[in-house]
Amino acid sequence: MNTSKRVVLFGRAAPRLYINEVAVRDGFQSEAGFVPTEDKIRLVNRLSRTGLAKIEVTSFVSPKAIPNLRDAEQVMRGIDRQPGVRYVALVPNERGSERALACGADEINLVMSIGESHNLANMRMTCEQSLAQFRRVMQVVRGSGMRVNGTVATAFGCPFDGDQPVCRLLWAVEQYLEMGMDSITLADTTGMAHPRQVSEVSRAFLDTFRGVEMTLHFHDTRGMGLANVIAGVAEGVAHFDASLGGIGGCPYAPGATGNICTEDLVHMLLSCGFETGVDLDALIDVAREMPAIVGHPVPGHVLQAGKRTELHARPVAA
């Protein structure tokens, strides 16, 4: 199909998009069963060769809080690093950042929910307490060369407190950047984002913080996940989190279901003609492992239906 010059939907789209994989951390943390360390390492190694920009490998949290990621050191130390891929660990505090530093993570991810009630439920801290802790973490990692990404969780609504004002979201980002964080993720933790909101929030962010790397992290809880990506791409957002097979869901958020599915996301972006650097066939091949690894079917669509370009044999005429 010819691309009409007058198409405006993607008029502001970035020339290149970047896909971050979160299944190994965000996905596995909420699985009922423990995913064996060797499966995690093999999965990261296979994902490393598909052209993804970032892989969130694990979380340096207390093993009591998230037993499924109790092998954080083993996984982070056991993987083969591909040049050009950023290997990220989520950390909740100074201790976590020290563990991430010791393992040579390329980047740590710090998370605060701007919904106070969700931050209390998820982090057991007020937002002010989270920000104070982030400042202490920044002291720990200063000068190490390890990047710091700050995630604004419940950015598109809190399941307890409802919609959050855009100015509160921008305030949180400003705090993050002032303390020296390198990049920002706006996370729709419980799948409340809708396309008009994504459009408005993305525009506000990109206008306010020009040149700052910003990632959108969506869940498909209410079916709007990929629609929200389109709204973000249309505004010029270039980085997107997704989870292989669409697994995941915040354990502390009622009704939260899986992240948007990486192979469905890449399939859509590729169909739309966007450059992501990801080898879709290689990615789908890795995704085929997911049901066996987690021990249940996964919600991804393309895994089941095949790519839109996979044509079927014509039926024999009756």
Next chain:
Amino acid sequence: MNTSKRVVLFGRAAPRLYINEVAVRDGFQSEAGFVPTEDKIRLVNRLSRTGLAKIEVTSFVSPKAIPNLRDAEQVMRGIDRQPGVRYVALVPNERGSERALACGADEINLVMSIGESHNLANMRMTCEQSLAQFRRVMQVVRGSGMRVNGTVATAFGCPFDGDQPVCRLLWAVEQYLEMGMDSITLADTTGMAHPRQVSEVSRAFLDTFRGVEMTLHFHDTRGMGLANVIAGVAEGVAHFDASLGGIGGCPYAPGATGNICTEDLVHMLLSCGFETGVDLDALIDVAREMPAIVGHPVPGHVLQAGKRTELHARPVAA
């Protein structure tokens, strides 16, 4: 959230959107079990009071071809008609149009796939044969006051022949309009449409056939269903088909899965601030019946997760 004046994503959006329900025809026709006639009638009657624009009630096909719709006359005659709602029947031929006329359908829907292979598989006719049959149907209904909608199936790609040129789609629409059809549906029969394509096709249609009522009909086969709606809305398309609970799928199309889900669609459009005339709570209430009616879970998201505005009680502080 304030609506910024500079938001362009929905810059061309129509002031009012219209939602058409297809579950009773497109959904039930592919169910393994027969849905009792009284369930169909009760469902249509309940749907009639939710603010939907159109309801596709049944199909006047041979009972041998689609046994699940063998009660077409009983359903069309048994429902209570609400003023302002259009009650539609799909018809394949002159005989079907005579049956629709006899039951006083407000509108008939004629379907041809522009993918020749799919039309042969689905209709057992070439496109030329389909068009010739449509002309005979137009003779039958002329002067009756019954509206005729023409559906271009596989408009966004044929599962056997692949992508169809936009000019072929526009050619089919031109044929439909020249023989006197009142409105057009572009159907993504097997879920191959992607947002950029929807944007381009919608723009081409709206530029070429100004003032013609055009409906987009999407399936969520590859997870892009609601993203495609956003692309259509952004271009100014005002009419969308959807299926309660997300049930459905063409029995003659390999890998085809359900239609986009009506309550998920209305939830997204309402969240985005669009006027659809549909009472979302009433619609969700009807959708709750679907799993029991079809005897299996349905894929709709909002039915499971609740509306984004349904907040949860704050957890008690630890």
